[in-house]
Amino acid sequence: MIKFVNVTKRYPETGDVLRNVSFHLQRGEIAFLTGHSGAGKSTLLRLIAAMERCSRGQIVLDEQELCHVKESQLPFIRRKMGFIYQDYKLLQDRTVFDNVALPLVIAGFGHHEIARRVRAALDKVSLSGKEKKYPLALSGGEQQRVGIARAVVNKPPIIIADEPTGNLDPELSEEIMFLFGQFQQVGVTVLIASHDISLITQLNHRVLKLDHGQLVSS
Amino acid sequence: MKRVNKNRIRKDPPVRPVRQDTRQTKTAGGNFVDKLNAYRDLHAHALFSSLGRLIASPFTSIMTIAVLAIAISLASGFYILVVNLQQLTGNLETSNQISLFLRDDVSDAHANKLAGSIRQNASVQDVKLITREQALAEFKTYSGFGGAINALEKNPLPIVIQVLPKNTLEDKQGLENLLKSFQQSPEVDIAQMDLQWVERLQSIMAVARLFATLLNVMLGGAVLFIIGNTIRLELHNRRDEVVIAKLVGATNAFIQRPFLYTGFWIGLISGVSAWFIVTTLMLILRKPVEKLSGLYEGGFHLLFLSFTETLSLIGISSGLGVLGSWVILIYQLQHTKPE
Numbered sequence A: 001m002i003k004f005v006n007v008t009k010r011y012p013e014t015g016d017v018l019r020n021v022s023f024h025l026q027r028g029e030i031a032f033l034t035g036h037s038g039a040g041k042s043t044l045l046r047l048i049a050a051m052e053r054c055s056r057g058q059i060v061l062d063e064q065e066l067c068h069v070k071e072s073q074l075p076f077i078r079r080k081m082g083f084i085y086q087d088y089k090l091l092q093d094r095t096v097f098d099n100v101a102l103p104l105v106i107a108g109f110g111h112h113e114i115a116r117r118v119r120a121a122l123d124k125v126s127l128s129g130k131e132k133k134y135p136l137a138l139s140g141g142e143q144q145r146v147g148i149a150r151a152v153v154n155k156p157p158i159i160i161a162d163e164p165t166g167n168l169d170p171e172l173s174e175e176i177m178f179l180f181g182q183f184q185q186v187g188v189t190v191l192i193a194s195h196d197i198s199l200i201t202q203l204n205h206r207v208l209k210l211d212h213g214q215l216v217s218s
Numbered sequence B: 001m002k003r004v005n006k007n008r009i010r011k012d013p014p015v016r017p018v019r020q021d022t023r024q025t026k027t028a029g030g031n032f033v034d035k036l037n038a039y040r041d042l043h044a045h046a047l048f049s050s051l052g053r054l055i056a057s058p059f060t061s062i063m064t065i066a067v068l069a070i071a072i073s074l075a076s077g078f079y080i081l082v083v084n085l086q087q088l089t090g091n092l093e094t095s096n097q098i099s100l101f102l103r104d105d106v107s108d109a110h111a112n113k114l115a116g117s118i119r120q121n122a123s124v125q126d127v128k129l130i131t132r133e134q135a136l137a138e139f140k141t142y143s144g145f146g147g148a149i150n151a152l153e154k155n156p157l158p159i160v161i162q163v164l165p166k167n168t169l170e171d172k173q174g175l176e177n178l179l180k181s182f183q184q185s186p187e188v189d190i191a192q193m194d195l196q197w198v199e200r201l202q203s204i205m206a207v208a209r210l211f212a213t214l215l216n217v218m219l220g221g222a223v224l225f226i227i228g229n230t231i232r233l234e235l236h237n238r239r240d241e242v243v244i245a246k247l248v249g250a251t252n253a254f255i256q257r258p259f260l261y262t263g264f265w266i267g268l269i270s271g272v273s274a275w276f277i278v279t280t281l282m283l284i285l286r287k288p289v290e291k292l293s294g295l296y297e298g299g300f301h302l303l304f305l306s307f308t309e310t311l312s313l314i315g316i317s318s319g320l321g322v323l324g325s326w327v328i329l330i331y332q333l334q335h336t337k338p339e
Helices: A041-048 A071-078 A096-107 A111-124 A140-152 A170-185 A197-202 B002-011 B018-024 B032-056 B058-092 B108-120 B132-143 B146-151 B172-184 B194-237 B239-247 B252-295 B307-334
Strands: A002-011 A015-025 A030-034 A056-061 A081-085 A158-162 A189-193 A206-211 A214-217 B098-102 B124-130 B160-165 B188-193
Touching: A002 A041, A015 A041, A015 A056, A015 A206, A015 A214, A030 A041, A030 A170, A030 A197, A041 A056, A041 A158, A041 A189, A071 B239, A081 A140, A096 A111, A096 A140, A096 B239, A111 A140, A111 B032, A140 A158, A140 A170, A158 A170, A170 A189, A170 A197, B032 B058, B032 B252, B058 B194, B058 B252, B058 B307, B098 B172, B108 B124, B108 B160, B124 B132, B132 B146, B160 B172, B172 B188, B188 B194, B194 B239, B194 B252, B194 B307, B239 B252, B252 B307
Parallel strands: A030 A189, A030 A206, A081 A158, A158 A189
Antiparallel strands: A002 A015, A002 A056, A206 A214, B098 B160, B098 B188, B124 B160
16 A cells, blocks of 8 residues: 655755665555654655655555656545644634545535535544534644544545654543554554654554664564 | 535534435545535635635735725726827817918908918818907906906917818828918918827827836736735745645645635725726816816817726736736745645
């Protein structure tokens, strides 16, 4: 589902941030991406999100080559992925419903279908009944779950999470990880960037470890 | 989006009928009609939410629109000025009349005789004599300087003979020969071909027209830049929203849409305001202008912006609004990348 073949990313200012990274995540696989800060985690995620192009190598996402694809194709590739962020990236001036509905509105769904799917997604993250609330009225854990609902509402085959538990206490983190496990079970590929060692060791998932831009274990 | 979706929640029953559910799962994004409706809803939403945003920050909106309205009304003001002047020269165009201003010492009787002899000329169609008294009376009636004229001891106006050449003398050479023959007669102080005036006026008009066109192009450019800058600021203020929309797969067309509608509204409202400004100015000018026109025997009526001209004014300003936004969006969206 996510395939990196000898991917190198070079910035003119800092040199190689990723060097010859290769790995392959199968459909329905869940993996942690870890490493010290500056190891290249964010760059790797940005490459998957197609916010950056790789300098060398090949990235294949759901049979779609990413490094040389036309700019106009990128939005459609991004719709195959759900992104979850440490800072949630919610729109503060929109309700929970509108935040979760955004990917569906963008994809051009009719409003009946949008309402149905948003409710289903909110139900999945146990936020039913909070549709009309604004993000600021919710706790951190709830906001993160809104972010997760937004990431999965479009039923993407891939979920990318960047430090999803960074701002949450262990109990909430466990809850979030449980959710990811559920998505994995329905065939979604999940990649979680994290340096929460206790969480990683506790769950027996595959770990991709980056060190100075190189993949040292996978 | 807020209000629309709230309504959607309220309208929808909590459980959809089963039949409809199965129908909608057949295709990924619902059926074709649903998609079409969704597309229409997106446009309608962008149209009204952008207007809502303008109203939500009235001070900024009014400032921008005021500047634009003044620029647009300057442009259309110059346009309507030229149209009115053109109407003036248009009236004069057919006249190739020659005016003979007689010397002060020529008496009315002598002038009458001269007019009679000119009438005999084969190339003259008509002759009209304006005596000093007639000229004075006319001037008093129309100029508003009656009192001042009364204070003069002597009538300062000369006798004028207006000669209308035959139409056969269309060519310039013939007219000029006729003019020369009049100039040589001792009674005539100045012989002047009105056509010369018309020609001069027409070339002045051509310059004025060109000037107005150049000015309008410049003001149009200013409108583009002002709208572009307004949209750039708006884009800057809503950067988070743009970035998040990009991350969840929004195309540039989707992101641009509300901003293009903002540009459209700004252009439209500025255009309508400019129309009000120009029309108000012209209503103020109408009376004095028509009084002035009386001095020229009333052939002149102030032209206002016609229906088509009003439509084009509003159309062009809305168009400039969309264009200005579009240009800046193309440039800015390429440079808006999430961290």
